[in-house]
Amino acid sequence: MALALATERNVSAARIEDAVKIYGTGDTEVRALDGVSVEFKTGLFTAIMGPSGSGKSTLLHTLAGLDNLDGGSVYIGDTELGSLNDRHLTELRRERVGFIFQAFNLIPTLTAEENILLPLLIAGDRPDQEWFDLVVDTVGLKDRLHHRPTELSGGQQQRVAAARALVSRPEIVFADEPSGNLDSKAGSELLEFMRRAVDEFGQTIVMVTHDPVAASYADRALFLADGKVVDHMWSPTAASVLERMKTLGA
Amino acid sequence: MIRTAIKGVFAHKLRLTLTAVAIVMGVAFVAGTFVLTDTINSRFSTLFDDVYAGVDATVRPESSSMTNQSGSFEVELARTIASVEGVDRIATGVGGVAQIIAPNGDPIGGQGPPTIGSSWVDVPALTAFRVDEGNGRAPVAAGEVAIDVSTSNANDLSIGAEVKIETAAGAETFEIVGLVSFGSEDNLAGATISVFELSEAQRLFGLEGRYSQIDVLAVDGVDPETLTARLQQALPSGIEAVTGSQQTQEQFEQFTEGLGFLNTALLAFAAVAVFVGAFIIQNTFRIVVAQRTKELALLRAVGASRRQVMAMVLTEALAVGTFASALGVLVGIGFAKLLKVGMDAMGFGMPDGPLTIALRTVVVGMMVGLTVTMFSSLLPARKASRIAPVAAMRDTPAARRSLKTRALAGTGIVLAAAAALLLGLATDNGNALMLVAFGSLTGFIGISVLAPLFARPIANLLGKPLPGIAGRLARGNTARQPRRTAATASALMIGIALVAFVSIFGASIKASVGDTLDGAFPADLSIRSSNFYAGVSPAAMDQLLNVDELDTVSEFFFGEVSVEGNRAMVVAVDPATVDAVYRPDASIPMDDVGEGVLVRSDKLEVSGWAVGQLLTIEYPSAQTIPTEIVGTFENQNFAEYLITTSTYSEHFPGQSAVMVFATLADGFDVAEGQAAAENALTDFPSIDVNTQSDEIAESEAQIDQLLGLFSALLGLAVIIAVIGIANTLALSVVERTREIGLLRAVGMGRRQVRRMVRWESIITALFGALLGVAVGVVLGWATVASLAEDGLGTFALPGVQLVVWLLVAALAGVIAAIGPARKASRMRILEAIAYE
């Protein structure tokens, strides 16, 4: 079943067209997105790279329905987000999209298990026990389920967040520098897991990073500068990405 | 540093406003009370001075120093007075109770302000009453009356109309010939006024050939003191002369004595408001300090000393306190104005004019506000000063103090409070109230110190039934900071504890009333006047004695005397009839009381007296009579001293009985007896004939009314506590911005966010309410138990009412959550995630 998803590589999981996002007005105007069009195919792991302030987070947020565009359109699957009201956007985030932030991913009063199940608990849905076990196994958190976030290491916390992002079987998972706060060992464990989610479950992942090593886990790397997509690369390696970044002046 | 603090205040408007509200409320109550009572005092003082300005001296029966009941004197005295050198004119007068009956047959007033009856005085300088142009004329003949403008307006009783007026002699019909004002006012603070021609008034008040007062106008050049001294020399013993200004002052004081209650009650509520406010202020400052840990640590890291950090927090408190206290004084003035309008609307008319805002009001208001704020911010400030510089780098707050210390300290305080409380309840002297108040206050503080210990388990318990993730999160949020939750709940605890206590106390009184009536009063009917100032007069009693359906008819009198120099009440019963209607549980038969006095056994014991001993009793007539203690009695319903009606009437001539009890003659049922008695009393519309069940229902209604009033006023404490909850929640919501953003990002709807905050609020409120009910029950039980000897035999737990209070608390929680929940649900997700 997981493999079935992986074979549909030509289906678009998310796409953004002629996206424009402007902050401020007049002198202080910043075009965070300046005519971006990208498509994210199902079952692919994409890394978004670029210098600080190039619009990576903005792109991710607008894709995920956390922020709206000033021009252009965003689709998750076939759904155009601009036409959705707050309630439908909330539902979409809950059911069709997963998230991993750089930090503060977890609710401190809930256990690891409850944090993982959060989207389902919010929806009032029963978890699929088999799937839950599989995800928890994969992230290696089986014996940590009843711990509170404060009792977990940074790497464990991020893996809980990753498990949460997967548990509702979303169409696409967005991650904004998920390994940015981790040491290299914890970081690579997390990235390893994300890679497996793509390979074994056919999960679609879009990850913002400025770390070339992190980008090397992806199938494809996109390069942003000044709110525009300036380049992309298939099967990126740390070295090739670093090379490309240099020319962007990051 | 100080500039940093001031900046801190204005940078956090929300914090400022919320903290300020609690102080504003308390100060407003204090200031409002002062403004209102000052205004009332100054207005009436001016009015009294005005209306009695012409009186240089007053001649009146000398009254005992301990009592203010007045007697009367013979008409001949007027001639003696008129002939004293320096007297220009005199005004003779009598007064009494005159109950005006509305056209529909109901008595007008009599439960609050007095129902004044008076003779008309024709010397304008010597009378408070005047008939203005266009208001008819003064009464000059029998059958004529002038009533006050307000009563006339309110009851459609205009000039030319007939009106029934009831006096001790019974109700008679009078023609209204004029409308009187009290000085410039339409009436005197809601009193009804009936003015009759002098000899008519003497007849009505049973004072034929007598006067109760003579006012004197001096000839030019004779000052009031000289005149008074000369008058005194001409007067027989038992009658005294005082200057007009002294008489005015005494009348004014007597008049405002009733206001003392209002003053005390309002200040008591101010105290509750301030006390509850202190909890909220302390809690707010603590949260604020916790939220600013990093900022304060950074200041320490860059070289600020502990002292400077502490000074900074205190300066911030000072700024907030000053601002809020000033605002509180202003709000208090508005509050006084509102109360005044309310009193006007309720018929307690007040002379027009500006509010009296004394410097004292502003100073005390500011002092109260500032003291409470500074005092409440001391602990948080100390805590702030202890933040280590490294906390700037750490994310977790400093370790909490051990729960053991808290448990020990809290238990100690509670035990001390309990000791004070029990001691207070067991004591019989003037310190009792202080001890009880101190015990209660300390108890509240002690419980609030202990409260964090139960916050987590109780929050978990209360939150358990709440469904879904919103319920789970609400439970977690309430339990995560037990101290904060407990402090917030404690504020509500106080209000709820007080109302719970009042409910329990009321229910226990009610339960005891029935028992008492059954046990001590075997009478079938009780007969009383609805007019607070009147009773069952001898004329009414004569009517009752002729009712065939009644067997025994027994009068009860109450009078104020002084026993061994202390003010006391005596009850007088008729030995011939009392046994059929009342069982005082006396040590000797009533027939044997004679000229002696029975003393209640507990009083006898406390005073260390013995049967057979002589007591010095001073009567209003200023007569002092050594009276033998002939025995004791147990019943707690009336006074501590019991004498016979014949002893009583020697010293209180012509008085009305306060109540009359009757039993039925053989062969008649209660309804027949009641109807017959009512029929006999048609000339006395203000006198009610009650069956035992009427009596119980009436006292229950009275208790309910009192409870309602208390509950409404204590509701204020609950309102302040609601503000406290809203305050904490708002700050918590800000603190959890990122968490809420995360929840929203992973798909939580706005409704769910609102529900989460609302449930957190309800859990906190219910926690406070449960603590409050527990404290209230303990307090109520202790009080009832300690009053068992005073006739409060039954402890009753008003279950329904207590549940209602819990529901009110839950509702309070819902209301408190409105603002914070809205704020939480409106949070912009991205900003929330980025929130630092």
Ligand SMILES: Nc1ncnc2c1ncn2[C@@H]1O[C@H](COP(=O)(O)OP(=O)(O)O)[C@@H](O)[C@H]1O
């Ligand atoms: N809320 C905002 N208000 C104003 N400017 C913003 C806001 N968010 C982002 N920007 C600006 O938009 C640009 C892109 O930001 P961002 O998407 O966060 O870049 P990146 O994630 O690549 O570092 C930057 O210049 C940033 O300053």
Ligand SMILES: [Mg+2]
């Ligand atoms: Mg970014």
